[in-house]
Amino acid sequence: MSDFCAPDYQTALVRYRSKGLGLMKTQKPLSKRQQSILDYIWDYIQDSGRPPTIREIGAAVKISSTSVVNYNLTKLKERGLLERDAEVSRGLRLTERAMEAYDTVSSTIASVVESVRMVKVPLLGNIVAGEPIEVGNSDFSTFDEDDAIELSVNMLPDAKGNLYALKVSGDSMIDAMVNDGDIVIMRPQATARNGEMVAVWLSPGDTTTLKHFYHEGSRIRLQPANPTMEPIYVDPAEVTVQGKVMMVLRQTA
Amino acid sequence: MSDFCAPDYQTALVRYRSKGLGLMKTQKPLSKRQQSILDYIWDYIQDSGRPPTIREIGAAVKISSTSVVNYNLTKLKERGLLERDAEVSRGLRLTERAMEAYDTVSSTIASVVESVRMVKVPLLGNIVAGEPIEVGNSDFSTFDEDDAIELSVNMLPDAKGNLYALKVSGDSMIDAMVNDGDIVIMRPQATARNGEMVAVWLSPGDTTTLKHFYHEGSRIRLQPANPTMEPIYVDPAEVTVQGKVMMVLRQTA
DNA sequence: CTTGACACCGAACACTTGTTCGTGTAGAAT
DNA sequence: ATTCTACACGAACAAGTGTTCGGTGTCAAG
Incomplete structure (x- = not known):
């Protein structure tokens, strides 16, 4: 019984509410640096309304060389977590998959709720x-x-x-x-x-x-x-x- | 009777739906060019996730000179419709007031609706x-x-x-x-x-x-x-x- | 010990992007 | 007629930004 x-x-x-970052089972975890880069990009976009530059990312995560930032961004792109438009300033964009980690829908709704009280x-x-x-x-x-x-x-x-x-x-x-x-x-x-x-x-x-x-x-x-x-x-x-x-x-x- | x-x-x-740009009673209307610039900035941000450059704006509204674009952006700033961060690429941001014209709440909700269907x-x-x-x-x-x-x-x-x-x-x-x-x-x-x-x-x-x-x-x-x-x-x-x-x-x- | 992969780095360069300058035109006000 | 303002423009320049190159260090595998 x-x-x-x-x-x-x-x-x-x-x-229902606690949906954390869903790491892919078949891939090893992101390096700490790569995770920090993603977090920084997300926060920067929320705060400023535009993506950061390579140099801004480097300054934030203590990478002194733009080519190392570029290398890590390439890795994140390979993982499907961001897209890059070439030869334009601030040409980064987080993918849907990356945004899942930041619960973009809840975040977006949370910000809408704040503005329209919903x-x-x-x-x-x-x-x-x-x-x-x-x-x-x-x-x-x-x-x-x-x-x-x-x-x-x-x-x-x-x-x-x-x-x-x-x-x-x-x-x-x-x-x-x-x-x-x-x-x-x-x-x-x-x-x-x-x-x-x-x-x-x-x-x-x-x-x-x-x-x-x-x-x-x-x-x-x-x-x-x-x-x-x-x-x-x-x-x-x-x-x-x-x-x-x-x-x-x-x-x- | x-x-x-x-x-x-x-x-x-x-x-209810047709809330155009709320013209200030004491100000004359925006020029067509200025309105086009605002519209373009809004659309560009929705499409690309970042603000446009001065040159992109110029190309879109048929202004051949970056200084004319700059002049019009200065006018829009004076009207309280946008903000600019100096000396950074893509340093534009539409103000709350400007976004009212695009019914940012409806637009934000519209984009949320797409993702959560509302x-x-x-x-x-x-x-x-x-x-x-x-x-x-x-x-x-x-x-x-x-x-x-x-x-x-x-x-x-x-x-x-x-x-x-x-x-x-x-x-x-x-x-x-x-x-x-x-x-x-x-x-x-x-x-x-x-x-x-x-x-x-x-x-x-x-x-x-x-x-x-x-x-x-x-x-x-x-x-x-x-x-x-x-x-x-x-x-x-x-x-x-x-x-x-x-x-x-x-x-x- | 050697090799290859990965991660990292400084420097240089190319290109993008924003700002400033000097100038011209048209219309309104004086 | 003159002056002022608004709007417009090309060009030059300064600064920002992304890309590429040649290199180093670490670690695991062979």
């Missing part, structure tokens, strides 16, 4: 809005890691922190106008106030569900928003609140 | 989901021009073209799970198939509303999704379909 555990949105989120919310998986169903530990494999929703921060007051998205399966929340197939944007939250719509994990049966949450004496009432369905009563020790619904998105066409 | 006319989302959208949808105004109400010609002034929603293109199949967003007032579409306060993403559309949820303008009374649309013999039936409300029957000549609902967004917290 498998060990029961809560679907771990936090771990999935951390995994947040990228990963779509981590499904949440059932119906009878609680058992979840496996691989529940997060449903969606490609690259699936995400970009949202304007001004649509999400207090959007700091680790938002994530879940796709709704089932119609138990239909009276809260959350339908099967909708996407809900969640903010991690370990407690809930009465009436809040939350995702919860139930230790008996290792199940998860989306419901309105109520403290009711010594019990917790998980209330569907569907008049055809009965509330679920659980012992507080058996329920873990995982996140609160901040926003609902629905495609209609 | 004012002339009646449809609330013109297209015009509002065009106005679209920026302006929030243009309100739409009533209730009894049709009269709209004034200044209906679009409700929202700041900068209000917009960023959405992942993969959430919006066929997102090409001029999407816009409207904020819903009223609850006549509540059975379609569209509630007061929700935001609907619209795609401009002049016709409608039966059952589609659309924004329409009604020439009698100069009103607008959000409803399900049905052709019914010689009439159009505009059907609320609220059992407490009656459908509206109108002559086809009196109704203009303006857009179809592609997505619904709701903030819940």
